[in-house]
Amino acid sequence: MADTLSSRSLDAVQGVASIKDVARRAGVSIATVSRVLNDPDTNRASHETKERILTASRELSYTPSQSGTSLRMGTSRLVSFFIPNSNIPYMSALTDSLETAFSDSNLHMILCNTHDDPAQQDRHLQEMMSYQVKGIVMLAAIDTDLLRATLRHGLPILFLNRRPPTGFSAPYVGIDNYGAGKDVAQYFLQRDHLPAGLLLGSKQSSTTFDRFKGFADELAAHGVELDETKVIETPNLSTEDCYAAAMRLLQTTPRPRAIFCTNDFRAYAAYKACRDLALRVPEDVALFGFDDSPMNGMIAPWLDTIRAPYETFGTAAKDLFEKIWADSEDETNLDRILPHQVIIRTE
Amino acid sequence: MADTLSSRSLDAVQGVASIKDVARRAGVSIATVSRVLNDPDTNRASHETKERILTASRELSYTPSQSGTSLRMGTSRLVSFFIPNSNIPYMSALTDSLETAFSDSNLHMILCNTHDDPAQQDRHLQEMMSYQVKGIVMLAAIDTDLLRATLRHGLPILFLNRRPPTGFSAPYVGIDNYGAGKDVAQYFLQRDHLPAGLLLGSKQSSTTFDRFKGFADELAAHGVELDETKVIETPNLSTEDCYAAAMRLLQTTPRPRAIFCTNDFRAYAAYKACRDLALRVPEDVALFGFDDSPMNGMIAPWLDTIRAPYETFGTAAKDLFEKIWADSEDETNLDRILPHQVIIRTE
DNA sequence: ACAGCTTAGGTAAACGTTTACCTATGGTAG
């Protein structure tokens, strides 16, 4: 059997067999091969013929050429994932989750780094169309003319985390960011974590905005006004920018008792700022993050955070896609709002 | 001009233009279009014809169909990146680096998660051949029959970090792991970090083995023998396994004064174990990692580590590939050993 | 006996490229 295995591998590789080779070896036409391989229950071949084709295909370890198939079918087995630059933990968690889910359905994922740059996003968009991808997943999409045109054209685009451009009802997978913001506020109120500071990304992003809004609304509902000087936006997710922002925030008076950061990375920067100012976390300044990076349990026990179930985003996305591919007309319920969880490690 | 822009986007998208459309619009045959677009300096078209074709192509925002091109050329603009499961920081750093480098050369990267499983690696290998990828980058490749057959077949496979299977001289990008291991040992000797403990991955992996060997050799060269009970292998990179291994190690007597972990993730697990045993880091137990994850500077100032220049691996890999694609016969010097750096944060 | 259905196949077109080969015109060297 070691024998069969190695000879199979060899066949698989020398020259790469095409459907013609299978047809010749089985003594049938390529049409029959195609029919049998694509639908084993077809009634267009006798049982024996099917067997012959199947073994021939196996012996040559035939795998249909993707270019041939795509050319004929007008679509491929490819999807692509648009992701901004940052290789911060939650993004790679998403990448992982998506790849695994798609791989299960025999789909393959092209990774496109947008670097948060509209021009690069558009370039990639154009290129992905030339691959005839079956769908695109966009994390933190940027609203451009081409994106809107592509959406109108019908290529399924699924939005992750950040909402689709206004006016479009595209599939969306994410969490209830507004609700999560409220949860954080409730926790702050309960622990008397006031005055509160905020370290935000760009409010242009629906994610950031919703988290902020939920937080602010819930505080307001309890009669607590947010101090404008304690809300700092740093669209750029660099260590330097985030650290500087944290420093600025920590030096406002009165010093914030706690800081809500719209992701863990910002909280890490804030942690360093606290240490450099000789402030204890969480005794002097409490930190609240977002995402719950996998290493938090090991090395950031001082951090409270919100966990989004990123490991399930992949299958959620895949399921939505499959729904869309099946009946492209059913526009109902294309959202998946997955449950988040408040993670308190500081008590 | 907003006008031109939006109409371009629209054209780009409604129906997707093929070379035929460009030919019709320019009033020439598709052959001429192909020639002009692929070689602007061709002498097979007059200046005016070239102009007509170029503008027609622009107006339709024509992008050649990848399936058409691949089918004809027998190769694609795709490369793929095989990566084991773990979404640990240094892997996503590599992913990022590769994607950016390839993207610059108008290549696209398919991500293949092997989950460290030979069967999945082989399945993906087979599938990638059916895409006619131009090359494969393998992080932590597993030595299988099919991998060897593929190598013999001539598909360029580049090995990242972990060495190619014995007997093959395939391109490789990595650091001097043996030397880095020695560096760590020297530091341990200098700081009198003895007795030393080790938290390793599988020694099957050339990466782990070299780091370990360098470390052990350097100690031996200074007359220090390694205590076998203080060398623990955890092939599986899960929090639980690593934590348990660290616990076991910390409870050997005499307790190790310092622990060398073959990556930062293991060091994080060891950190948690130390805390749970009420041991101070680095006062009671010093920790040394490997990789220098981006957040270390912010939240793991207690960790010394080795930094590999992962952000340059991408271009190194791309350059090697381009060399191979250009003259497939030049077998010389297909290795890139990039410089590493000892990062000491604990003094 | 024959119309009609089922079964078991084959033929050929089409998808979008690239390129080897052909044609025709004009200019130039002999």
Place this chain on the structure above:
DNA sequence: CTACCATAGGTAAACGTTTACCTAAGCTGT
């Protein structure tokens, strides 16, 4: 004036699929 070459372009084949359409045999019901 002829031979030859450069320029400018077209025609058609090939890459690997899938599928609409065709054929032919065997069976069933009347």
